[in-house]
Amino acid sequence: xxxPKEVTDNDFDKEVLQATKPVLVDFWAPWCGPCRMVAPVVExxxxxxxxxxxxxxxxxxxxxxxxxxxxxxxIPTLLVFKEGKPVGQIIGFRPKSDLKQRLDAVV
Amino acid sequence: xxxxxxxxxxxxxxxxxxxxxGLYAARARRRTLLIERKVTGGQIALTALIENYPGIEEVDGxxxxxxxxxxxxxxxxxxxxxxxxxxERRDDAVHVIHTNEGDITAKAVxxxxxxxxxxxxxxxxxxxxxxxxxxxxxxxxxFFKDQIAVVVGGGDAAMDEGLFxxxxxxxxxxxxxxxxxxxxxxxxxxxxxxxxxxFIWNTVVEEIEGxxxxxxxxxxxxxxxxxxxxxxxxxxxxxxxxxxxxxxxxYVKMDGGGHVFVNDWMETEIPGLFAAGDIRVxxxxxxxxxxxxxxxxxxxxxxxxxxxxxx
Numbered sequence: 225x226x227x228p229k230e231v232t233d234n235d236f237d238k239e240v241l242q243a244t245k246p247v248l249v250d251f252w253a254p255w256c257g258p259c260r261m262v263a264p265v266v267e268x269x270x271x272x273x274x275x276x277x278x279x280x281x282x283x284x285x286x287x288x289x290x291x292x293x294x295x296x297x298x299i300p301t302l303l304v305f306k307e308g309k310p311v312g313q314i315i316g317f318r319p320k321s322d323l324k325q326r327l328d329a330v331v
Numbered sequence: 332x333x334x335x336x337x338x339x340x341x342x343x344x345x346x347x348x349x350x351x352x353g354l355y356a357a358r359a360r361r362r363t364l365l366i367e368r369k370v371t372g373g374q375i376a377l378t379a380l381i382e383n384y385p386g387i388e389e390v391d392g393x394x395x396x397x398x399x400x401x402x403x404x405x406x407x408x409x410x411x412x413x414x415x416x417x418x419e420r421r422d423d424a425v426h427v428i429h430t431n432e433g434d435i436t437a438k439a440v441x442x443x444x445x446x447x448x449x450x451x452x453x454x455x456x457x458x459x460x461x462x463x464x465x466x467x468x469x470x471x472x473x474f475f476k477d478q479i480a481v482v483v484g485g486g487d488a489a490m491d492e493g494l495f496x497x498x499x500x501x502x503x504x505x506x507x508x509x510x511x512x513x514x515x516x517x518x519x520x521x522x523x524x525x526x527x528x529x530f531i532w533n534t535v536v537e538e539i540e541g542x543x544x545x546x547x548x549x550x551x552x553x554x555x556x557x558x559x560x561x562x563x564x565x566x567x568x569x570x571x572x573x574x575x576x577x578x579x580x581x582y583v584k585m586d587g588g589g590h591v592f593v594n595d596w597m598e599t600e601i602p603g604l605f606a607a608g609d610i611r612v613x614x615x616x617x618x619x620x621x622x623x624x625x626x627x628x629x630x631x632x633x634x635x636x637x638x639x640x641x642x
Contacts, residue, residue: 256470257377257393261370285473295543297474297565298461315461316470317370319412321431 226270228279233287241308243278246331250281251291251301258317262300265320269327277304277331304330338364340632341428341437342625343415344575346373347618348608349443350399351625352632356441357406359633364435365403366428368414372396373445374572374609375618379469379495384618392469395618417578420601424639438640439632442579442591442599442606443625446572446616451483455539456568463545463565468492472499475565481506481548483536484569490518492569497527504561506531508553531561539566574610586612597628603639605632 228250231239240247250266252259263281270279284291284299294303294310304312304327312330314323340356342349345367356363370376378392387395400410414431418440421427428435448466450456456464465471472480472495480500482493485507491514496503505522510532512519522528531550537558538549547562576589583599583606584592590613591606593599599606607624609616614624 253473255473257372257391258370258467258470260393261376291474295462297463297544298465298467298471299474300470301461319368319414 226267226274226279228266228270228281231280231282231287233289236282236287236290239278239280240305243305245276245278246311247278247280247305248327249303249305250279251284251294251296251299251303252281253283253285253299255285256299259300261317262302265323266302268320269323272324273327273331277327306330336433336435338362338435338437339636340364340439340441340629341366341426341435342441342443342629343428344373344443344445344608344610345371345396345400345410346443346445346608346621347375347396347399348445348610348621348625348628349373349441350396350403351622352441352443352607352629353403353408353625354399354406355626355629356632357403357408359629360407361633361636363403363408364437365400365408365410366415366430366435367410367412370396371400371410377467377469378491380491381618415578418582418604420603424603426603438636439603439605441597441625441628441632442576442583442604442610443608443621443628444575444610445621446574446609448569449571449573451536451568451570453536453538455541455545456566459539459541459545459566462543463541463563464539465565465567466569468495468567471565472496472567475500477501478564479504479562480565480567481536481561481563482567482569483507484571485509485512485514486569486571487514487518489567489569490514490522492567493528494518494521494525496565496567497525500527500565503528504531504563505529506534506536506548506550508535509533536566572609572616576610590614596631597624598631598635603632603635 339361375392605628608621
C-alpha cells in the first residue's frame, strides 16, 4: 500500500504547489481520533489513483504555518491542490465512496 | 468490502453497544458482521477522555473503540464500512440488510446505530462548520490557541469538551439556555472551578457571524429578550443528540424522538430484530450501559436463532 509522503512547512511549496499532478493533502495530528480513521482510507485512495493524483500528509502540530495559511480549523481536512491552488476541500471523516466522488469532481 | 453475504448476526453501528454485541455474538460462535458507516467507536471516537467505564481508570475514547474492535475480531467478528439503506424480513424469517454495497442476509439483526449530535440550526452554522464551528473539541480545539471560544450547551458533553477547550483557548464562554447545568456534579464542579470558563445563562445563540472564519456570535437572553454580541473564534456545539434511526422509519416502532421501542431483552416487535444503546428508548446514554445493552441483545439473539431456526 502506498504510504502518503509526509510534507512540511519547508517543502510544501515544492511538493504540493509546484507539483505537475493534482495533490491531495491530508491535514492531520497525532491526537485526532478521526484522523487515524482517515489515514487508511487515504492510503487506499493513493493506490487507486496512483499515477493520476499525488497523496501527501501534513502534521498540523509540527507545521502550523501551512495549516494557518489555508485556514485549517478542523481536522481531518483533505485539501486538493491543482496547479498550486486549492480546488476542493473535505472536512471531517467521510466514507471512501464519498471521498472518491469528491475527488473525481475536481481532478 | 463485504466478503460474505450470509451471516447469523449482523450488527449495524460500531459504537460501544455494537462492539459489545459483536464480542458476545462472536464468542457464541455465531457468524457475525458489524457494519459501520463512519468511525469505529461512534461517539466515543471523538471523546478525549473516558473515566467512567468501570475497570478502566481513564482511556482515550478512540483507543477504547479500537480495543473493543480488536477484542471482538479476535473471536471472528468481521467489520464492513458501508451505509445501510433499509431492512426487510423475508417470509422465511431471514432479515435482508440493504447496503450501498449490495444486500446481506442475517438470521438476527442488532440495531446499534447510536446517536448523532444536534445542530443549532442558526444562520452561519453550516457555512462556518470547519471554519470555527465544531462538534468535536478533541479534533479542533488545538486550532484556537490563545483565542476566545464559545461552548453551547449545559450537559456532560458540553462540560467535558469545554474543559478540554480550556487547554488551548484563552477564554471559554459557556452559553446555556437555562439557568443551571444538566451535567453530572463532578463535571459541574470542575467547570465552575476552572478560571478560564465563564457562564452566560438563559441565553441562546441566534447567529454565527464571520467571513472566512467565525468572528462573533449573536446572543439573545431568553428571559429579557435582550440581544448582544460576543467576539469568538470558535463555537463548539453540544446541545444534544438524535438517534440514527431515519432509515428505520415506518419499519419498526419508535417514539416521537426516533428511539426504537424494545423490551428488557432489547427485542423490538419484529422477531429477530434487536436494538441496543443510544438508539433505543430509555437509554442511559453511557458507554457502560450501551455495552451492557449490546451484550444483552447478542445473548438474546443467540437464543433466538437457536429456537427460531431449530439449530
